[in-house]
Amino acid sequence: MGAVMVRVESHQRPVETRKRYNEEDRESHERPQEERSAAVRQGIVDKVETALSDPKVKSVVICGQNGIFCGGADIKEFGPKMSGPPLIPMIHAIEAANKPVVAAIEGSALGGGLELALGCHYRIAHSKARLGLPEVTLGLLPAAGGSQRLPRLIGVPAALDLITTGRHVTAAEALQLGIVDQVTDNNTVDAAVKFALSVAGQSLDARRISTYPCPQPSHLDALFEEVMQKVRQSARGAMAPVACVQAVRAAATLPYTQGLEREKELMATLFTSGQARALQYIFFAQRAVGRWRMPSGAGWDTSKHRPVNKAAVIGLGTMGQGITVALAQTGLSVVAIETQEKQLMKAKQAVSSTLERGAKRRGVAPPLDRISYSQNIQAVADVDLVIEAVFEDMGLKMEVFQQLSAVCKPGTVLCTNTSALDMDQLASETPNPELVVGMHFFSPAHVMKLLEVVYGPRSSPQAVATAMQLGKKMGKASVVVGNCRGFVGNRMLMPYSEQAFFLLEEGATPELVDRALEEFGFSMGLFRMSDLAGLDVGWRVRKSAGLAEPREASGQSARIRKGYRYSPIADLICEQGRFGQKTGSGWYQYDKPGSRVARSDPWLHSFLEQYRARHGLVARSIDHQEVLERCLYAMINEGFRILEDGIAAGPEDIDVIYVFGYGWPRHRGGPMFYASMVGLAKVLERLEHYHQAHPDVPYLQPCSLLKRLVASGSPPVHRWREVIKKLHSQL
Numbered sequence: 001m002g003a004v005m006v007r008v009e010s011h012q013r014p015v016e017t018r019k020r021y022n023e024e025d026r027e028s029h030e031r032p033q034e035e036r037s038a039a040v041r042q043g044i045v046d047k048v049e050t051a052l053s054d055p056k057v058k059s060v061v062i063c064g065q066n067g068i069f070c071g072g073a074d075i076k077e078f079g080p081k082m083s084g085p086p087l088i089p090m091i092h093a094i095e096a097a098n099k100p101v102v103a104a105i106e107g108s109a110l111g112g113g114l115e116l117a118l119g120c121h122y123r124i125a126h127s128k129a130r131l132g133l134p135e136v137t138l139g140l141l142p143a144a145g146g147s148q149r150l151p152r153l154i155g156v157p158a159a160l161d162l163i164t165t166g167r168h169v170t171a172a173e174a175l176q177l178g179i180v181d182q183v184t185d186n187n188t189v190d191a192a193v194k195f196a197l198s199v200a201g202q203s204l205d206a207r208r209i210s211t212y213p214c215p216q217p218s219h220l221d222a223l224f225e226e227v228m229q230k231v232r233q234s235a236r237g238a239m240a241p242v243a244c245v246q247a248v249r250a251a252a253t254l255p256y257t258q259g260l261e262r263e264k265e266l267m268a269t270l271f272t273s274g275q276a277r278a279l280q281y282i283f284f285a286q287r288a289v290g291r292w293r294m295p296s297g298a299g300w301d302t303s304k305h306r307p308v309n310k311a312a313v314i315g316l317g318t319m320g321q322g323i324t325v326a327l328a329q330t331g332l333s334v335v336a337i338e339t340q341e342k343q344l345m346k347a348k349q350a351v352s353s354t355l356e357r358g359a360k361r362r363g364v365a366p367p368l369d370r371i372s373y374s375q376n377i378q379a380v381a382d383v384d385l386v387i388e389a390v391f392e393d394m395g396l397k398m399e400v401f402q403q404l405s406a407v408c409k410p411g412t413v414l415c416t417n418t419s420a421l422d423m424d425q426l427a428s429e430t431p432n433p434e435l436v437v438g439m440h441f442f443s444p445a446h447v448m449k450l451l452e453v454v455y456g457p458r459s460s461p462q463a464v465a466t467a468m469q470l471g472k473k474m475g476k477a478s479v480v481v482g483n484c485r486g487f488v489g490n491r492m493l494m495p496y497s498e499q500a501f502f503l504l505e506e507g508a509t510p511e512l513v514d515r516a517l518e519e520f521g522f523s524m525g526l527f528r529m530s531d532l533a534g535l536d537v538g539w540r541v542r543k544s545a546g547l548a549e550p551r552e553a554s555g556q557s558a559r560i561r562k563g564y565r566y567s568p569i570a571d572l573i574c575e576q577g578r579f580g581q582k583t584g585s586g587w588y589q590y591d592k593p594g595s596r597v598a599r600s601d602p603w604l605h606s607f608l609e610q611y612r613a614r615h616g617l618v619a620r621s622i623d624h625q626e627v628l629e630r631c632l633y634a635m636i637n638e639g640f641r642i643l644e645d646g647i648a649a650g651p652e653d654i655d656v657i658y659v660f661g662y663g664w665p666r667h668r669g670g671p672m673f674y675a676s677m678v679g680l681a682k683v684l685e686r687l688e689h690y691h692q693a694h695p696d697v698p699y700l701q702p703c704s705l706l707k708r709l710v711a712s713g714s715p716p717v718h719r720w721r722e723v724i725k726k727l728h729s730q731l
């Protein structure tokens, strides 16, 4: 015997492949999940020990099963009680071995998987493998020696980049960085065995990374200060990226064993933190939304999507252009339709230059020839799916859908990108309403990761499956939602922005509200975000809903609609032609139209004072806590209503929508998870308090699902679906 192989089992292996395991392995698969990982570690410890003590074995190769080296620790195993042998001594024992140990990396070597590979003396990777230390994205740091070994191996700046972002690198980049010793296009295990035999008997003194001195960059202090500042700014309150910088600093400034102690200390503060729980929740929520289900019971596991190779986009405004870019970048043939010649030319130029910029960044050719442009809707005759993105006008959309029904081949899925109109009304105007679904993209559509796939009562599961599959192919976090005004995301924005307007009436400024929200972790406060999106969009929606009617400027009626409190502040701002960044003023002022730097606006402040005086409102002092409670709890309350109405199937759907589409801080897990962390009883109590103070604001009236959850002992978020199911079955 020359080299012996030790296999690492991955928990993310597809279930059906588990059947192929031998008897010894099968036993470990019958164990509960948390014990399985412990058994994997025990298996490595035992097999490495046996190989090292066997004089016939000259070297050892560690590989994975089914083409995956190791995706890292099982996140579900994390908890106060972790059984089985710990990772650090296991990796140390491998590194200390007196026979060469080679990692054969296929598929992924992530987190603890890469830390294990870093403990080996050599690493051979397949060219398609991906490597990384993504712990930071789970609210953690690489605490099995990874934060100490990686800087010693590849230097401080490169290690800081990988550890603080958690990004995965290709095998080619890993080779360039010095993480792996060899990359192969052939059978990785064969290559590793050959390599292991070729180095058998050679000295391993220079192969133990923990013994390397950490390369010292010049201006070490300045480097860490700069990185820390950058990380703090982009972390928006997340603790893990900051701890990652501190751990790498320990690697650069302390001997290995002391650095390891620091790594352990830092990990201890993260491991049980609410932020780590939130980030790990979002990891699973992102995957859970793919297991969608419609009220009929049809879902991801029972519905087959139609293949989509060619798609059309109708209407080449900002959204249509972004969708065209996204589809072309996904590799689809795209027919882009715009009836106005001038707009068509403008759009073609904009789409081409976006594709060229993106291709240059990725070092590939721009997929310009995948798109054909036309003014004639007949050009969509042979496409598999159409996305309509014309102006938000029901009459116009209905006309387009009627034309599409006449032109498209049978079975073409018809999608509307409406964000505000009734998708079902639109479907009712087509001869095949079962083919109609909403695909609600977020602007810019080629950048934003969220897609709401909206079904109406007549949408077929196949049409939903097709839109979901396309969203997945486009790399979007795609969430199936029911049809209602604003769907999920925009519906929850209504109470959020309404509270913000009321707070202005009561004495706050846009700066105060935005500061509170940004300190909470939002990428932008509500007012800065509205200026970016354009204030005219919401104004148009409010006008079409009969809310933003020109009224008497003062007097009680100006602030009441349908018997409830209403703030016309945003409408009055729009009446001044202040539509945000694009006009150079909105809630803030900008140097010129299109400029991005928001400045405090004295005009706005005196407008607010005059407004309050006109309406007999007395400004009071408002603190950040009130801003957060009123804006966020009103939004969360609407989230409970959405669950109660069955518009979203579970809290994970809402949370993924908010994290991926609305700048909700990921380390707070989304609004519904946040509510569970705050405590449902507390959210209920604060809503009751504010509703008592503002009985004319229906959004503050606690939703009955929230009351029911509190009455049933505030179960954790993953158990809410049971309560919702019970509620629906009683209706």
Ligand SMILES: CC/C=C\CC(=O)SCCNC(=O)CCNC(=O)[C@H](O)C(C)(C)COP(=O)(O)OP(=O)(O)OC[C@H]1O[C@@H](n2cnc3c(N)ncnc32)[C@H](O)[C@@H]1OP(=O)(O)O
Pocket: 011, 012, 013, 071, 072, 073, 074, 075, 076, 087, 108, 110, 111, 112, 113, 134, 135, 138, 142, 143, 144, 284, 287, 288
């Ligand atoms: C004590 C601390 C020690 C070490 C620290 C760590 O190692 S932390 C973990 C670090 N590793 C990761 O963060 C990797 C996370 N996983 C991924 O990036 C991807 O899953 C992966 C491995 C690239 C595979 O991607 P793919 O698209 O092929 O599959 P998918 O993501 O849908 O996952 C398939 C199912 O596996 C589950 N899963 C994946 N990773 C983990 C994990 N680390 N722990 C537990 N479960 C995991 C995933 O949820 C999927 O299951 P499903 O039932 O469909 O939700």
